[in-house]
Amino acid sequence: MSLFPLSTLSQLDGLADRLPAFDNEAAEAARTRQGQLTKPPGSLGRLEDLAVFMAGWRVTDRPRIGKAQAIVFAGNHGICAQGVNPFPQSVTAQMVANYEHGGAAINQLCRANGAELSAVAIDLDRPTRDFTQGPAMDEAETLEALNRGAASVNPKADVLILGEMGIGNSTIAAALASALFGGDVADWVGRGTGSDDAGVARKISAIERGLERHQGLSAAQTLAALGGREQAAICGAVLAARLYRIPVLLDGFICTASAAPLFGVDARLLEHCLVGHVSAEPGHRKILGHLGKDPILGFDMRLGEGTGAALALGILRSALECHNGMATFSEAGVDEAHEDDTTMDAAQ
Numbered sequence: 001m002s003l004f005p006l007s008t009l010s011q012l013d014g015l016a017d018r019l020p021a022f023d024n025e026a027a028e029a030a031r032t033r034q035g036q037l038t039k040p041p042g043s044l045g046r047l048e049d050l051a052v053f054m055a056g057w058r059v060t061d062r063p064r065i066g067k068a069q070a071i072v073f074a075g076n077h078g079i080c081a082q083g084v085n086p087f088p089q090s091v092t093a094q095m096v097a098n099y100e101h102g103g104a105a106i107n108q109l110c111r112a113n114g115a116e117l118s119a120v121a122i123d124l125d126r127p128t129r130d131f132t133q134g135p136a137m138d139e140a141e142t143l144e145a146l147n148r149g150a151a152s153v154n155p156k157a158d159v160l161i162l163g164e165m166g167i168g169n170s171t172i173a174a175a176l177a178s179a180l181f182g183g184d185v186a187d188w189v190g191r192g193t194g195s196d197d198a199g200v201a202r203k204i205s206a207i208e209r210g211l212e213r214h215q216g217l218s219a220a221q222t223l224a225a226l227g228g229r230e231q232a233a234i235c236g237a238v239l240a241a242r243l244y245r246i247p248v249l250l251d252g253f254i255c256t257a258s259a260a261p262l263f264g265v266d267a268r269l270l271e272h273c274l275v276g277h278v279s280a281e282p283g284h285r286k287i288l289g290h291l292g293k294d295p296i297l298g299f300d301m302r303l304g305e306g307t308g309a310a311l312a313l314g315i316l317r318s319a320l321e322c323h324n325g326m327a328t329f330s331e332a333g334v335d336e337a338h339e340d341d342t343t344m345d346a347a348q
Contacts, residue, residue: 163306
């Protein structure tokens with residue numbers, strides 16, 4: 001299917017009908033295999049669900065992870081002019097260099113869990129505009145970042161981990177979430193990289209002014225008006241992964257909020273996405289409720305960079321090792337339970 005590059009944001013409408021869908025036949029075959037493995041049915045809990053999820057998207061009853069790709073998208077934000085960031089914007093480029101030299105937490109977690117990491121910095125010398133004064137990006141800028149994100153996805157990957165880096169982007173995430181899902185702005189705002197009470201108040205004020213300025217927009221227009229280049233790139237990567245039938249592991253609050261405009265366009269556009277962990281940022285559990293997604297892990301992490309998603313990759317790999325490597329009852333020569341078997345309690 002020819003999809004990228006997108007030339008207008010309106011092309012997102014109706015896209016869910018054109019993209020590959022979950023393959024129920026492969027998923028059912030995986031469920032059948034789960035029922036034949038040497039364990040009581042359902043005894044591996046969500047590990048079984050994850051194996052079936054992978055089967056449906058990879059269209060095989062025996063899905064495997066040969067290549068795991070991890071991408072950290074980085075961008076800078078004009079909203080920093082409102083004093084929402086305790087760290088200077090120069091840190092964004094410095095952290096990208098840290099990823100490239102292998103010194104960040106995401107490097108270690110990708111190595112430990114078998115993912116190939118790349119950092120994609122998008123015009124760090126050209127921050128988006130301050131959304132309290134006007135749209136953060138115009139349509140052309142949004143599409144440029146979105147298409148760059150899509151082009152970064154390896155079609156041969158079996159799973160995609162997404163993360164972000166951008167000083168000020170916890171404010172961007174809270175603004176997107178508030179615009180898309182409503183509610184009190186303060187409920188979406190956390191301390192990010194360490195804002196004090198005054199910093200949190202500045203975040204809330206900036207978002208409230210931005211929401212007042214940018215009303216009545218579609219989800220795609222909201223991405224342009226309030227988002228950033230790394231947010232648009234994450235949306236593009238999610239769409240490209242769907243095109244290639246690659247399941248996605250989203251990271252924490254900022255990453256999930258970055259993908260949320262796609263949910264606003266059509267909830268089906270995030271069906272192939274898992275959420276690696278629930279962040280300690282207060283807005284993350286709230287946004288997961290709106291998306292109807294359960295996180296794989298809850299470790300009180302809030303670093304970003306894709307770290308929670310990379311850690312969850314180990315769980316996903318474990319799910320598939322059990323699914324593919326366990327013997328069936330017949331292979332192991334183990335007697336299966338019968339429907340008329342009684343429980344130990346009943347026998348007593």
